[in-house]
Amino acid sequence: MAGVVVQDVTKMFGQTVAVQDFSVEIKDGEFFTLLGPSGCGKTTLLRCIAGFAHVTKGKIFIGDRLVSSEDQRGFIPPEKRNLGMVFQTYAVWPHMNVFRNIAYPLKVKRFPERELRERVNIILHLVKLDKLEGRYPNELSGGQQQRVALGRALIMNPDVLLLDEPLSNLDAKLREEMRFELKELQNRIDVTIVYVTHDQSEAMAMSDRIVVMEQGRVHQIGTPSEIYKKPKNQFVASFIGKSNFLRAALLDVKDGILRLKIGSSGIIEVKWRGHMTGEEVILMVRQHNVEIFKKKRENTLPARVKLSTYLGDQFIYEIAVDRDTIRAQVHEEHHYSEGDEVYVRLRNPILFQ
Amino acid sequence: MFIPAYLKYHHVIMDLKRTLFTLLIFLILAVLFVYPFSRLFVVGFSREGSPTVLNLTEILGKTTNLVALWHTVFVAVFVTILAVAAGVILSWLVTRTNLYMKDFFKIVLIIPYLIPPFISAFAWMQLLSPVGYFNKILMFLFHLEESPLGIYGKYGIIIVSAIYTYPLVYISITRALERIDPSFEEAAQIAGAGKLRVIRDITLPVMLPAVGGAAVIVFVTSTSMFGIPAILGIPKGYLVLTTKIFLYIGSYGTKYNFNLAAAMSMLLIFIGVLGLFIQNFATRKERFTVITGKATGFSIIDLGALRVPATIFVILFILFFIAAPIVATIITAITKALGLAPRWSNFTLGNFKYVLFSVPVVWRAIRNSFFLAVVVSTITVMLSIVFSYTARYTEIRGRKLIDYIVSAPYAIPGTVIGLSMILAWIKPILGWSIYNTIWIIMIAYIARFMIFPMRTVTASFKQIDNSLSEAAQIAGASKRKATLDIVIPLIKPGIYSGWFLVFMPALTELTLSILLYSARRETIGVTVYNMTQEGLVLETSALALLIIIVVLALNLIVRRVSRRRVSVV
Numbered sequence: 001m002a003g004v005v006v007q008d009v010t011k012m013f014g015q016t017v018a019v020q021d022f023s024v025e026i027k028d029g030e031f032f033t034l035l036g037p038s039g040c041g042k043t044t045l046l047r048c049i050a051g052f053a054h055v056t057k058g059k060i061f062i063g064d065r066l067v068s069s070e071d072q073r074g075f076i077p078p079e080k081r082n083l084g085m086v087f088q089t090y091a092v093w094p095h096m097n098v099f100r101n102i103a104y105p106l107k108v109k110r111f112p113e114r115e116l117r118e119r120v121n122i123i124l125h126l127v128k129l130d131k132l133e134g135r136y137p138n139e140l141s142g143g144q145q146q147r148v149a150l151g152r153a154l155i156m157n158p159d160v161l162l163l164d165e166p167l168s169n170l171d172a173k174l175r176e177e178m179r180f181e182l183k184e185l186q187n188r189i190d191v192t193i194v195y196v197t198h199d200q201s202e203a204m205a206m207s208d209r210i211v212v213m214e215q216g217r218v219h220q221i222g223t224p225s226e227i228y229k230k231p232k233n234q235f236v237a238s239f240i241g242k243s244n245f246l247r248a249a250l251l252d253v254k255d256g257i258l259r260l261k262i263g264s265s266g267i268i269e270v271k272w273r274g275h276m277t278g279e280e281v282i283l284m285v286r287q288h289n290v291e292i293f294k295k296k297r298e299n300t301l302p303a304r305v306k307l308s309t310y311l312g313d314q315f316i317y318e319i320a321v322d323r324d325t326i327r328a329q330v331h332e333e334h335h336y337s338e339g340d341e342v343y344v345r346l347r348n349p350i351l352f353q
Numbered sequence: 354m355f356i357p358a359y360l361k362y363h364h365v366i367m368d369l370k371r372t373l374f375t376l377l378i379f380l381i382l383a384v385l386f387v388y389p390f391s392r393l394f395v396v397g398f399s400r401e402g403s404p405t406v407l408n409l410t411e412i413l414g415k416t417t418n419l420v421a422l423w424h425t426v427f428v429a430v431f432v433t434i435l436a437v438a439a440g441v442i443l444s445w446l447v448t449r450t451n452l453y454m455k456d457f458f459k460i461v462l463i464i465p466y467l468i469p470p471f472i473s474a475f476a477w478m479q480l481l482s483p484v485g486y487f488n489k490i491l492m493f494l495f496h497l498e499e500s501p502l503g504i505y506g507k508y509g510i511i512i513v514s515a516i517y518t519y520p521l522v523y524i525s526i527t528r529a530l531e532r533i534d535p536s537f538e539e540a541a542q543i544a545g546a547g548k549l550r551v552i553r554d555i556t557l558p559v560m561l562p563a564v565g566g567a568a569v570i571v572f573v574t575s576t577s578m579f580g581i582p583a584i585l586g587i588p589k590g591y592l593v594l595t596t597k598i599f600l601y602i603g604s605y606g607t608k609y610n611f612n613l614a615a616a617m618s619m620l621l622i623f624i625g626v627l628g629l630f631i632q633n634f635a636t637r638k639e640r641f642t643v644i645t646g647k648a649t650g651f652s653i654i655d656l657g658a659l660r661v662p663a664t665i666f667v668i669l670f671i672l673f674f675i676a677a678p679i680v681a682t683i684i685t686a687i688t689k690a691l692g693l694a695p696r697w698s699n700f701t702l703g704n705f706k707y708v709l710f711s712v713p714v715v716w717r718a719i720r721n722s723f724f725l726a727v728v729v730s731t732i733t734v735m736l737s738i739v740f741s742y743t744a745r746y747t748e749i750r751g752r753k754l755i756d757y758i759v760s761a762p763y764a765i766p767g768t769v770i771g772l773s774m775i776l777a778w779i780k781p782i783l784g785w786s787i788y789n790t791i792w793i794i795m796i797a798y799i800a801r802f803m804i805f806p807m808r809t810v811t812a813s814f815k816q817i818d819n820s821l822s823e824a825a826q827i828a829g830a831s832k833r834k835a836t837l838d839i840v841i842p843l844i845k846p847g848i849y850s851g852w853f854l855v856f857m858p859a860l861t862e863l864t865l866s867i868l869l870y871s872a873r874r875e876t877i878g879v880t881v882y883n884m885t886q887e888g889l890v891l892e893t894s895a896l897a898l899l900i901i902i903v904v905l906a907l908n909l910i911v912r913r914v915s916r917r918r919v920s921v922v
Contacts, residue, residue, distance in 0.1 A: 052542075085543040093541075109545055
């Protein structure tokens with residue numbers, strides 16, 4: 001087991017910057033997730049850690065070993081980094097059966113036959129493939145193939161396990177199951193995991209810490225709850241959770257209470273500890289933090305229901321507030337119809353400059 | 354219930370139309386394929402009208418025939434080994450490593466497949482015949498009395514055939530290499546395997562089905578080749594099955610020569626079918642379906658210190674096996690008289706002038722070949738559209754059969770197709786004969802080349818989801834209009850490439866033409882072949898060079914115009 005240190009890493013492809021001045025310290029035994037939209041550089045960074053890509057600038061350490069830097073001579077190739085990796089397409093070799101796939105890393109290291117068999121059996125049990133060792137990949141389901149890939153990645157007791165969107169090719173139900181399984185697996189075997197995904201709920205469910213990336217840059221690094229509750233900027237807020245954004249004019253500040261004017265529809269008071277200047281602010285509120293009332297109450301804004309969608313356990317309303325449209329996610333039995341004039345209260349808002 | 358009369362009749366008329374259409378399709382198939390091949394079968398298993406296996410036993414009882422069979426297999430095995438080795442290595446180098454000049458290599462390395470094989474054989478004669486340039490150079494360098502290398506016989510046939518066929522391997526392996534999921538190799542690297550180990554444990558085994566498939570195609574192609582063994586084998590009496598059949602057909606003095614040739618054809622077909630059967634069996638193992646379809650960014654392997662040597666290796670390969678025979682042909686073509694040293698004062702353009710303006714057969718052959726190539730590629734493409742459409746969109750009886758019938762000649766060598774055509778049309782039918790006319794050549798060409806557009810057009814049809822034309826129908830177009838507006842434009846690329854895939858080989862066809870031509874019905878291939886037989890080396894060189902130039906230029910133009918890989922299979 002080992003941590004990973006990424007120090008000021010920049011990766012360019014020709015003139016295109018894939019990763020820019022990226023630094024992060026992944027702790028020993030941590031489940032760390034690189035999260036961002038496609039093309040944000042998360043896979044490139046993972047491939048730099050794996051050794052499939054050379055860094056243009058900066059350093060990468062695995063444990064206390066320098067594995068990548070601008071100096072090509074010190075470069076340690078993937079096969080010497082003692083890593084495990086699960087690929088997006090699983091990459092289970094089609095010409096080898098389950099046993100041989102999982103045993104391959106041991107074969108390369110010339111393990112004696114008996115020890116090899118013992119260790120493969122342990123792994124087969126760990127990834128729940130005990131009875132399938134003789135099967136070929138084309139005889140396995142997607143989920144089973146993934147377990148093979150996982151088993152193969154774990155068999156050498158790697159220092160770090162790299163997972164490149166491993167769940168993206170599974171169907172929704174299996175994906176959810178595998179989330180729990182992966183998390184549980186990590187608790188059992190103590191391994192540092194670097195996980196790449198574009199799926200925020202996946203990241204939230206499993207990670208100890210998350211880095212939110214966009215266009216090769218770090219937006220925020222933190223625990224899931226930090227990132228959810230205190231998004232550093234609008235991008236993070238919009239990428240994590242279901243959010244609404246409203247334009248507001250800042251009227252005045254008194255004892256940590258801000259008075260905001262939302263268009264021409266009304267004025268609300270917001271508790272906010274951060275520093276705010278200027279006249280324009282952006283107010284962010286999660287969908288489930290929008291309350292709807294029939295009559296005017298304290299600190300509410302007049303609004304109009306544009307659309308209502310029934311989802312079984314909840315309603316999603318699209319509501320026009322002044323010039324902006326927001327969504328509210330409510331569980332109440334009370335049903336509002338399209339066109340209803342209502343009042344909304346925005347709970348726990350977050351303000352951005 | 355009352356049914357209006359016009360509706361009743363409409364139904365009957367539609368039925369009649371459909372029946373006529375079906376009949377027409379199967380009539381065409383009968384004329385092109387079923388009748389000629391059944392004639393071959395009948396003649397092979399009968400003598401003077403009564404069924405017998407005597408032909409087969411006589412064929413198998415003669416040592417010379419068994420020797421030809423052995424030669425065929427021997428040559429094919431070595432051609433396959435060499436072509437696969439060259440194709441795989443070159444493809445890997447060009448596709449997966451950081452070799453220099455890759456874009457240049459990509460184009461140049463497929464040139465041998467574009468040059469008609471009998472032209473290649475002739476060009477190699479200029480290098481390696483007893484008076485060839487290579488031999489002369491070696492004799493001069495080492496003060497030898499006799500020419501050290503020989504082009505006639507098995508070695509010449511093997512070398513020239515391997516050079517002609519390796520691009521088949523090269524092309525299919527390149528495609529497979531481009532499509533292999535790069536994670537397969539990366540996963541092995543993560544598992545601790547070094548570069549060579551990854552190639553050994555992952556790349557090669559995963560590529561095995563593609564290599565096997567290509568090997569079978571080379572093997573079958575080699576067993577059915579005629580031009581190369583005819584030019585390099587017959588003069589020295591080194592015969593393979595195709596040339597042996599050819600000689601049987603020509604030996605009118607021999608009793609039952611056609612029956613024996615037909616029986617020998619069965620043997621040759623058997624080898625081809627066996628090859629295809631093995632291929633089917635080998636590729637049936639679905640475990641090997643690893644082609645992901647999308648060409649992902651695979652990693653390029655750094656050759657390191659070997660980068661320069663590897664590039665030099667490929668350059669030498671091109672110089673020796675592609676450039677040298679062409680250069681030799683150029684030198685011969687511009688030399689004043691056979692045997693003169695390649696010196697400035699000995700050069701002339703007279704050979705071109707002579708061959709183009711003083712040999713009447715040449716222009717006639719060019720006219721015939723162009724006529725045949727244009728007509729045959731147009732007809733085969735039109736028939737393919739009808740056949741593919743019928744097989745896919747209609748419900749006429751026996752539509753599944755069409756594909757099988759049309760694909761049959763793939764396993765049947767040209768020589769055998771030619772023989773079948775002779776047997777089918779030698780006697781007038783209803784007092785009307787196409788034997789000794791250009792029409793028999795045309796029918797033979799159609800039967801032989803039908804498979805190319807059939808494949809490209811069928812593949813294009815397959816890519817078109819039914820919903821596309823259904824959407825047009827929902828939008829108000831009739832079925833006919835939907836086909837015209839949606840389906841036809843979408844299969845256009847398939848039509849164009851199918852046309853070209855027939856036009857090119859038809860233009861320089863030799864195998865069928867040599868069996869079916871008659872006076873004033875010569876083709877380009879026949880003319881070149883006859884000129885080599887008459888020993889007109891300078892004139893033949895000039896003509897061969899012109900053919901090479903035209904063929905390469907046409908391929909280049911098509912490549913430019915289509916910007917896609919239409920020019921090769």
